[in-house]
Amino acid sequence: MALLDARPAAPPTLTALVAWLRGLRLPLSPRYLGGRLLTGLVAVWGAVTLVFFALYSTGNPALLLVAPDAPPEEAERLTRLMGFDRPVPEQYVTFLGQVLRGNFPDSIRYGADPVPIALERLGASLELGAVGLTLGVLVGGTIGYLSATGRSVWTRRVPLSIAVALDGIPTFFFGILATLVLAVWLGWLPATGSTGPLGLVLPGLTLAVAFVPAVARVFRTALVDVLHADHVRTARATGIGRGRLLRRHVVGNSLGTTLNVVGIQAGVLLGGAVVTESIFGWPGIGQLSINAVQNRDYPLVIVCVLVIAVGFVLINLLVDVLAAVIEPRLRS
């Protein structure tokens, strides 16, 4: 997104700004990006609305706040105070106003503004997600590459078989196994609760294992398709070396589909790494949302959903830009 955020120090006029944006030679037209952003906003609105009505339909959160033995008047007072007795459309409008202003009621559990809480956890999630994604893409990509271009049956079959077998192992089991071997028996890495760089390795690895098979398979299929493409034959006829042929004409042309899969996985990571976060006590936003739901901490739930939805949209936008960088046919 750096492409979009970087602005000239002081654009004298709007036309100058437009000219400057043109000068950037963005692979995608600003109009296209604007359109995508708008679609993204609609998606965020849809997600937040869904969550609002889901929460509403599960009952009055005020009842949870009062002590079990408190008199019914107390519960009623709280309900009125928090606005839960108003008609649903009115509550919804109030709620949308809060979302637009970024001004949410305090978290019920933490008694503080939920936005900083969610953002802090988002940072931890992004850190873990980046490590997991990078590891997964590197390992999965290598396996896909070997299985598509390997010269012997062994390089083509063995790594891919291992990756496919990994796909069958549940995340929690792999996480526990990895902890047992690398932390408990060998003592190379801290087991849980550490936030230092070393503490990232085990959860990152566990997360990566979930990506490796998908990335490996998609990349392999893309590579095999491109290997049989006519233009690869043209390039071979020019006497280009095998390494250069694979790099320039095969790998480069196979990145598009793989990128889309990685993009979807990256989005899922934002809120869906709950199992890994739980095993390693990682303070990510996935864990935070689950706890918030369990505590019926509805302001926090809403903020978590909002943060995750916005993150999803931004990641998709980034994927679209990268796809256009890779694939010139998408630019027009």
Add this chain to the structure above:
Amino acid sequence: MSTDTSTALTERTAPGTAAPTLVVRDLVVGLRPQRHEPPDALPLVRGVDLTVRPGQSVGLVGESGSGKTLTALAVAGLLPAAVHVQGGTVDVAGREVLGLPEREARAHLSGHLGVVFQNPTPSLNPRLRIRTQLRDALPAGTARRDAADRAAELVRLVGIDDVDKTLAAFPHELSGGLNQRVVIAIALARSPQLLIADEPTTALDVSVQAQVLDLIDDLRARLGLGVLLVSHDIGVIADRTEHVHVMSGGVVVESGPTHDVLADPQHEYTRRLLAAVPSRLTRTPVAVAADESPQLVVRDLRRSFAVRGPGGRVRHAALDGVDLTVARGQALGIVGESGSGKTTLARIVTGLETADHGSVEFEGTDLRAQNRGQRRDWRRHVQYVFQDPYASLDPRLTVAQTLREPLELNHVDLPRGGVDRRVDELLDEVELPRAFRHRRPDELSGGQRQRVGIARALASEPTLVVADEPVSALDLSVQARILALLARLRAERGLTYLFISHDLGVVRFLCDDVVVLRHGRVVERGRTEAVLEDPQHPYTRALVDAVPGRAFA
């Protein structure tokens, strides 16, 4: 592998002739043996001999599966992984390449031989600019500064005027004809002595085809290139080669000077192949009652599509005011190049597409004013035969299921046994064995599939058949049989044909009248013979002139 090149050597040193750039002797190409399978009994190419001299153009002609492309790829060292050379010698520019280590062979071949393939646009890397691809193709060690000049020079050499724009473009921004010129430029980048062109113009329009073939001829004369031209098109071979080898079933059945072979074929297969050329097929005239009311009237039909171009979205008029009248029992040919709007017209007439403006009347009723009953009748009476026999049949359905569908829809009253009987009759009618009813499309050849496609159209007892390039994906001999079938069905059933084709020979065989479309407008219409013999519009004249093999036909 045989190292006996004595024949090649004597030929090369024969007095009065330049040393050949390509000598192939006894080439055998077969499937690589699989570990778990017994070795295949018969190689795919057996004992091919070829010689190409500098400045000479040698043709390799045959139908699909004849081994002509495998032969060309074997010479170029570009065989697919499952296939390999099993024997023989290939001498390129004086050096035997079979038996050389892979790298050395590749280096020698890439320095002395350029290759041009069938589909120009997919033959270029979609991700790289033309400039980059041309530079990559230059001999290793070309200096950076020289590379830019050399790339521009190559683009000019292949007759592209707008050098800078072409160099900066991506392949998808250029037309197929321009891309094929770029592919030729890439082939010429290392100053080869031999050009192998595998169906170089099959995917192109006739007029572009003529230009590309002219270019190859011109380069051959100017640079003294030897050209090995692989084609299924007898016309192209007749016009562009001095020497021809006719291949069938993996062997060369006949070879000799092109003129002699085509004028006086010795081998039975060559004779059959030449007899299948559409312009040589003998047609049986069908009498059409002239006073019949028109069955189909098309008035001022317009249709445009939004096309994304370099300057944003633009409207492209596929049909720009077309008027047509088709009498009952008439066979009307519609010819034009890609983008002329002929397929859009067919789709609108059959209701697969709607027009922006204008009207289509079937049996006197406007399509938009039909009541339910008329609409049902129209659906039944107008049937479509598609171009691609592979894609137009549902791969999961057997032949019987495919044919039963329209029968059950349109003849609700037919008893079960009646449907089965009709399926058999339809198979008889398109000359397919009845046992084929249980087969699925992947168990049929292209010609057989197209017969099923025709039977499916006939199932609802149509009176008007719209056929969009129904034979263009088929081999010559298969094409001739399908055309004969279409002609017979028309005579027997009194069908009206709206027959779309880019091939003037095919139209001449099947259609009494012809309409020439260009850019969505009718530029000429009339009796087929008259229009093709004495075209009035300059575009028609150019189209007729561009058809290869006129001297031969």
